[in-house]
Amino acid sequence: MAEFRLPDLGEGLTEAEIVRWLVSVGDTVVVDQPVVELETAKAVVEVPVPYAGTVTTLNGEVGEVIPVGSILLAVTEPATSGSGNVLIGYGTSEAGPRRRRRPVAATVPAPPSVPAPPSVPAPPSVPAPPSVPAPPSSPEQVVTVVSPLVRRLARESGLDLGRLSGTGPEGLITRRDVDLAIRSRPPAHHEPGHSAAESLVPARAVDDSAAGVARIPIRGVRKAVADKLSRSRREIPEATVWVDVDATALLDLRAELNSDEHAPKISVLALLARLTILGLRRYPELNARVEGDEIVMGPAVQLGFAAQTDRGLLVPVVADAHTHSLEELCAAFNELTHRARDGRLTTHELTGGTFTINNYGVFGVDGSAAIINHPEVAILGIGRIIDRPWVVNAAVVPRKVTQLTLAFDHRVCDGGTAGGFLRFVADCVESPVRALRHL
Known part of the structure; x- marks a missing residue:
């Protein structure tokens, strides 16, 4: 018989809550078959079993929080020694105590017995009534x-x-x-004669x-997001710069790219992401993370983007975004967004970002002082694109205008770097042809 323990979840995660069992006792499982759905502070994940055989026991109930290393299930007559394909790796030498959320009986005390009023002597001409016995106490x-x-x-x-x-x-x-x-x-409703304080x-x-x-x-993913945002506000000396941008040419380019009915559609977010990656190549200080007393910089762009879901705000990461074409970026955004809303992102897909973009314009707002996704050092925000009066060749004309906002960590760079990056991206938005020099 082989015991399958809760794997090492990585990223400092030490426990997970059982959301749903995908197998039952007596079921036959194969290697890498998902057997349980768990919720961690990062995501909801399906955990595969590294053995093949018959399930003999399931250890844990739905809603129970279990630590890494605890036995999840047992499989008899395993046909293989395991695939090793389970999250980070599986099992630890010792398991901590489990926290159960089993249904428990709550005792509601019955109202206390009402004592019998004392016997009141009757007038001399009337016999005194007997004492009124107390009603029996009802059971709890x-x-x-x-x-x-x-x-x-x-x-x-x-x-x-x-x-x-x-x-x-x-x-x-x-x-x-x-x-x-x-x-x-x-x-x-307040009863007459009672003061406001009494009521x-x-x-x-x-x-x-x-x-x-x-x-x-506040628990699970919501707690993890709250902790990260709170830490960002506590630790990062944040500054913000912004600029209004004429996005008419960018939208014209998108319309041209999407005119082919047989080609995948390109989103505004993907276009701006591509320009952002070009900007990070020119200003690599913003493509970094602060780890302890060190600024960690590298050539790879691990691009996070804010995705609103029923479980709260998540930031999926497009790994090695600098190697993606425009179509590949768009496909990655679509896939990660759908998986985020379905609760199917892995821990790896929610961590390791080096820069984040946030398209809050989809909520109908123009600007926002976004919070940096700790431990990154900058975040680019994109407002809604609307018709506004704009001066072109000394004439006021209607144009498609948006606002770009950059929040940055002042420990890592100054206003010159931040302003240079934002101006470069803005210039590329206003004239996408300029971006060809840097592709």
Whole structure:
């Protein structure tokens, strides 16, 4: 029997959450067959097994967070010693403790027994009534909830879990059940005669929830992005330069390139990426990373680009972008964007960038002071392209105008380098023919 352990995930990652098992006990698996879907702080990945045989055990439940080196599953009668094709490598000598998110029973205490009021003597002419006995205490009610987060949300919202019917397996109360119960409650009203302070203090959590306030845990990819952006703001002395650019000629070039119905379509992002790569060749200080007390520069452009997904902002990296043609860049952007939105990017595809571009113009905005993708040293932002009045040959005419913004690390270069790079890219946008000299 062979035990398959959670592989070394690389990039300092030490644990992963089980999202979905792709096999069951008794299934026959082959080498490199995906067996489990895991979520790390970087991405959701499918992990392949390096053995062939029959699955005898699955160790871990959906939602359970397991450390690197923990046994994921066991395979009996392995037909091969393994492919070695599992993420970075698999297994470590020791495994740390697991953190479980199993459904647990939450005990909701029943209301305390109401003591009987003391007997009140009756007037002399009327016999005194007997004492009223206290009602018997009801037994504690046990409800099943999916996680401590659900219990906390219910508690802070003043919601009685004992009154809910769970929609999960075996009556499990889920986050969705609690959210629906909160939204279905009528808004709270202040009773006459109560002061504002008296009404607000005890009912604050209830009022917040009734108003549609949601509590979303920051974990997984969202936490990794938050940590990186926060670190960027703390450590990088950031400066920003920007310029308005006439992109009419660039759009005309794109229209000409896309006039061939049988050729792949070229995006504006791919055109600007190609010009950016030319600019980085002239100003290599911006194609770098800060690692400790060193500036690490190299000839290869590992080009990151911002991609908005349901799981938050991700920055996939086009490896060796300087070797890609215009069509290849466009295809790489499309493929990585689709995989990012499907949660199928690997850790390798989300790390190692040397420069990032961000097309925030797709959101209908003109400019942005973008945050540098730590530990890189610069990021180029592209605003929306719209008709604006522009002076051409002493005449004011409508042109397609956009704004380019460069945020850069002032430890690595000064305004002369940053301005020179931005002006070079802007000149190429305004006259793409100039770029031919540098291709």
